[in-house]
Amino acid sequence: xxxxxxxxxxxxLFDYINGFxxxxxxxxxxxxxxxxxxxxxxxxxxxxxxxxxFIAKYLIGDFGIANTVSKTVHEQYITLPIILSGVxxxxxxxxxxxxxxxxxxxxHTLIGGFAGAAITAYGxxxxxxxxxxxxxxxxxxxxxxxxxxxxxxxxxxxNLCRKAHPHTAEKWFKRLQLFSSALFSIGHGLNDSQKVxxxxxxxxxxxxxxxxxxxxxxxxxxxNWVAFSCFTAISLGTMSGGWKIVRTxxxxxxxxxxxxxxxxxxxxxxxxxxxEYLKIPVSTTHTxxxxxxxxxxxxxxxxxxxxxxxxxxxxxxxxxPISAILxxxxxxxxxxxx
Numbered sequence: 044x045x046x047x048x049x050x051x052x053x054x055x056l057f058d059y060i061n062g063f064x065x066x067x068x069x070x071x072x073x074x075x076x077x078x079x080x081x082x083x084x085x086x087x088x089x090x091x092x093x094x095x096x097f098i099a100k101y102l103i104g105d106f107g108i109a110n111t112v113s114k115t116v117h118e119q120y121i122t123l124p125i126i127l128s129g130v131x132x133x134x135x136x137x138x139x140x141x142x143x144x145x146x147x148x149x150x151h152t153l154i155g156g157f158a159g160a161a162i163t164a165y166g167x168x169x170x171x172x173x174x175x176x177x178x179x180x181x182x183x184x185x186x187x188x189x190x191x192x193x194x195x196x197x198x199x200x201x202n203l204c205r206k207a208h209p210h211t212a213e214k215w216f217k218r219l220q221l222f223s224s225a226l227f228s229i230g231h232g233l234n235d236s237q238k239v240x241x242x243x244x245x246x247x248x249x250x251x252x253x254x255x256x257x258x259x260x261x262x263x264x265x266x267n268w269v270a271f272s273c274f275t276a277i278s279l280g281t282m283s284g285g286w287k288i289v290r291t292x293x294x295x296x297x298x299x300x301x302x303x304x305x306x307x308x309x310x311x312x313x314x315x316x317x318x319e320y321l322k323i324p325v326s327t328t329h330t331x332x333x334x335x336x337x338x339x340x341x342x343x344x345x346x347x348x349x350x351x352x353x354x355x356x357x358x359x360x361x362x363x364p365i366s367a368i369l370x371x372x373x374x375x376x377x378x379x380x381x
Contacts, residue, residue, distance in 0.1 A: 046123045047255055050246045053130045055276045058239040060134060061149040062092070062280015064141045072304035072335070073224045078217045087221070088228040089281045095232025096274035106270060107322030108234060110262050111174060112241025113248070115154055116161040120169035121249045124377050126242060128163075129156030132370035136362070148326035150238050151362045154178055157242065159367025160374040177323055179363065185314060185325040186333025193310035193337030200306060201341070216301035223308035228281075230315030231327045236273040238324050243269050303338040310334040 070084035079087060099106055116125070133153040154175075161169040204212055247259045247269075259265055311331040318325045 047246060047250045047257060050123060050127050050130060051243055054239050054242050055272060057130055057134050058273050058276035059280040060137045061235055062277040063283040064137050064149055072307055073220050076301045076304045078220045085282055089278045091225045091228035092232035092281050093274055093278040095229045099233055106237050106240055108237035108324045109240035109244060111322050112238050112324055113244040113262055114171055114174050115157050116169055117171060120161055120165045121245050123249050125160040125164055126246045128160035128370045128374035128377060131373050132156035132366050136366050148328050148362050150324050150326050152366045153238055155363035155366030156370035159370035163371040163374045181323055181325045186329040189311050189314045189330045189333030190337035192313050193306055193334040194341055196306045196310055197338055197341040213301055216305050219305045220301055223305045226312035227308045230312045232274060233319050234315050234327060236277045239273045240269055307334040307338045
């Protein structure tokens with residue numbers, strides 16, 4: 044029971060870290076265009092992060108991404124030490140990348156850690172290869188979709204607004220940024236909170252197989268407190284902010300105007316809602332980065348700082364293997380000590 048409670052606490056801590064680590068995804072453009080101050084933007088994003096709980100529970104009616112994450116490892120190979128190792132690895136990597144100001148994927152950190160510990164314990168037969176392949180595929184597809192949608196949206200909006208007075212247009216797009224950032228914050232809450240739900244669900248299923256009282260037989264039996272606490276944790280994390288990553292996302296990839304901020308956030312939200320429908324966990328960091336690149340590329344390719352973009356791509360590609368190796372090391376240490 045103590046180990047299960049430790050896992051749940053650490054998973055919620057990870058969810059909190061995810062909130063301030065990924066807060067920049069939803070607020071970077073709205074801060075960089077000076078529509079809101081950083082404090083106002085964080086409060087705004089937090090409200091819509093939490094609203095996502097009610098949308099998932101009462102409008103969508105299920106938590107499909109949580110179900111996908113819980114199936115990263117075959118049920119018969121899920122144990123509490125494996126989950127503990129994965130969560131510890133995810134917390135360490137997330138804190139390090141936040142400290143360095145690197146907008147890496149919290150989602151892939153968690154999944155990589157879970158899979159890495161399971162492989163160390165039971166070999167590659169422990170993981171669901173199809174689930175892992177889908178997730179890895181969307182490491183590349185999510186930013187590409189975000190980039191293409193943003194590119195198309197930008198061309199359409201430029202064409203529609205070509206006769207508008209620049210000052211009037213900027214004023215309207217600053218107002219619209221409130222709406223677009225809210226859309227993206229809801230998508231962030233829907234996507235990222237469910238990943239932690241999936242890990243807690245896996246822990247409760249493993250606990251049930253060991254006869255521990257808090258355990259559940261399957262994800263359909265997950266108690267309401269799990270979803271509520273996950274959405275609350277990420278909302279509180281968002282409230283804490285993540286200013287180093289805001290700078291990278293808001294200005295270092297490309298300079299963003301209010302019009303471009305609206306388009307990037309809307310394109311990012313579109314991508315997140317699409318993957319929510321497909322029940323595939325994706326990185327909100329990858330999604331909004333791709334959208335910002337797509338917006339910048341409509342001006343000219345040189346408007347995008349490709350050196351920064353290459354650095355981001357390197358961090359994204361390395362996240363799953365590094366998290367897996369870190370979790371494998373932690374699992375080996377836990378095995379030696381128990």
